[in-house]
Amino acid sequence: MAAVSTIGKARIADEPGVSALDPREYALFAQVARPREVAAGQHLFRRGDAGDAMFVVASGAVELDFGDDLISKRLGERAFFGELGLLIGDHARSADAHVLEDSALLELGRGEFETLAERDPHLLAQFLRRAIMRVVLNEQALIGRLRRRNQELQDTLDALRSTSHRLDQTEVLTRTDELTGLANRRGFLQHLEQLQGEGMLAGHALLLLDCDRFKAINDTHGHLVGDRVLQSVANLLRAVAGKDDIACRLGGDEFCLLLQGQGRDEAKRIAGYIADSARMLERMHSNPPQMATLSIGACLVGPHEAPSWEQCYARVDRALYRAKRRGGGHVEWLD
Numbered sequence: 001m002a003a004v005s006t007i008g009k010a011r012i013a014d015e016p017g018v019s020a021l022d023p024r025e026y027a028l029f030a031q032v033a034r035p036r037e038v039a040a041g042q043h044l045f046r047r048g049d050a051g052d053a054m055f056v057v058a059s060g061a062v063e064l065d066f067g068d069d070l071i072s073k074r075l076g077e078r079a080f081f082g083e084l085g086l087l088i089g090d091h092a093r094s095a096d097a098h099v100l101e102d103s104a105l106l107e108l109g110r111g112e113f114e115t116l117a118e119r120d121p122h123l124l125a126q127f128l129r130r131a132i133m134r135v136v137l138n139e140q141a142l143i144g145r146l147r148r149r150n151q152e153l154q155d156t157l158d159a160l161r162s163t164s165h166r167l168d169q170t171e172v173l174t175r176t177d178e179l180t181g182l183a184n185r186r187g188f189l190q191h192l193e194q195l196q197g198e199g200m201l202a203g204h205a206l207l208l209l210d211c212d213r214f215k216a217i218n219d220t221h222g223h224l225v226g227d228r229v230l231q232s233v234a235n236l237l238r239a240v241a242g243k244d245d246i247a248c249r250l251g252g253d254e255f256c257l258l259l260q261g262q263g264r265d266e267a268k269r270i271a272g273y274i275a276d277s278a279r280m281l282e283r284m285h286s287n288p289p290q291m292a293t294l295s296i297g298a299c300l301v302g303p304h305e306a307p308s309w310e311q312c313y314a315r316v317d318r319a320l321y322r323a324k325r326r327g328g329g330h331v332e333w334l335d
C-alpha cells in the first residue's frame with residue numbers, strides 16, 4: 001500500500017515507490033530487523049528526540065506529524081520512516097511518530113544495517129537511492145509550498161496596496177470638486193482646521209469670490225457654457241495660487257482663496273489681479289462667454305484672532321456683499 005499524505009483536509013498519495021520498500025527489499029529487511037509490536041495511540045518518538053533507528057511498517061498504520069501547518073503523513077504497509085536517524089546517527093527527529101492502529105513494525109539499528117550491507121549490498125544501495133530520492137522530493141515539495149506561500153503573500157500585498165490606493169483616491173475625491181478639480185467645501189474646511197490646529201491661520205488672507213450675473217449666463221447660453229465659465233474661474237485661481245495657498249469652489253458660482261500670510265499689500269495685489277484678469281477675459285470672450293466678472297470680498301486673519309470659519313466667512317461675505325452692491329467686478333476689504 002502506498003503511503004498517503006494529508007495537506008489540511010486534502011489527501012494526496014506520495015510518489016509511489018519512494019516511501020515504501022519494494023517486495024525484495026522488504027524481504028531482506030525482514031530477515032535482519034528486530035520485529036516490534038506497537039499499540040494504537042503509542043508514540044514511537046517525538047519531534048526533536050534524538051534517534052538512531054529506522055522503522056518499516058509490516059502491518060497497521062503510523063502517522064508522521066511534522067507540526068505547524070505542515071503535512072502529516074499516514075504510513076501503511078512496507079512504508080519506511082526514521083531512516084535519517086539511522087543514516088546520519090543521533091539525528092533529531094523532524095516529526096512525531098504516532099501509531100494509528102495496532103501495528104507490527106520492523107526496527108533497524110546500526111548493527112542490523114551493517115548486516116544488510118553484508119547480505120545484499122546491491123539491494124541496500126537501491127534502498128539508499130530511494131531514501132535519498134525521498135529527501136530530495138520532500139525538499140522540492142517544501143520549496144514548492146514556500147514558493148506558493150510567497151506568491152500568495154505577494155498577491156495579498158498587491159491586493160492590499162491597490163485597495164489602499166483606491167481608498168486614497170476615494171478620500172481625495174471626497175475632498176475635490178468634480179467640475180473644476182479644485183478643493184470642495186469639505187477639502188477647504190479640512191485645510192482650514194489643520195491650519196487652525198497648528199496655530200498658523202493668523203496672517204492669511206481670505207478671499208471670497210462670486211461670479212457676477214452668472215444666472216444670466218446659464219439662462220442665455222445654457223448650463224454647459226455656465227460650467228465652462230466656472231472652470232475658467234477655477235483655472236484663474238489655480239494660476240495665482242502658490243503652493244501653500246488653497247483655492248476652493250464652495251458651491252454654485254462661489255469660490256474662495258486662502259493666501260498664505262504675505263502681508264496685506266501682496267494679498268491686495270493678488271486679489272486685484274484676479275478681479276482685473278476676470279474682467280479682461282470676460283470682455284475678450286463674450287459670445288459665448290468664457291468668463292464672468294468676479295466680485296471679491298477679502299479680509300486678513302488678525303494675529304491675535306482665533307476665528308472660526310463661520311466668523312471669517314461672515315466677514316468676507318459682508319465684504320462681498322458690498323462689492324456686489326457697487327456693481328461687481330472688484331474687491332472689497334473688511335479687516
Ligand SMILES: Nc1nc2c(ncn2[C@@H]2O[C@H](COP(=O)(O)OP(=O)(O)OP(=O)(O)O)[C@@H](O)[C@H]2O)c(=O)[nH]1
Pocket residue numbers: 179210211212213214215216218222223224225226227230251252253324
Ligand atoms: N452651469 C452651472 N450653473 C450652476 C452650477 N451650480 C449652480 N449654478 C447656477 O448658478 C446660479 C447662481 O445664481 P445666483 O446665485 O443668483 O448668482 P448670480 O446670477 O451670479 O447673481 P449675482 O451674484 O447677484 O450677480 C444659479 O442659477 C444656479 O443654478 C453648476 O455647477 N453649473
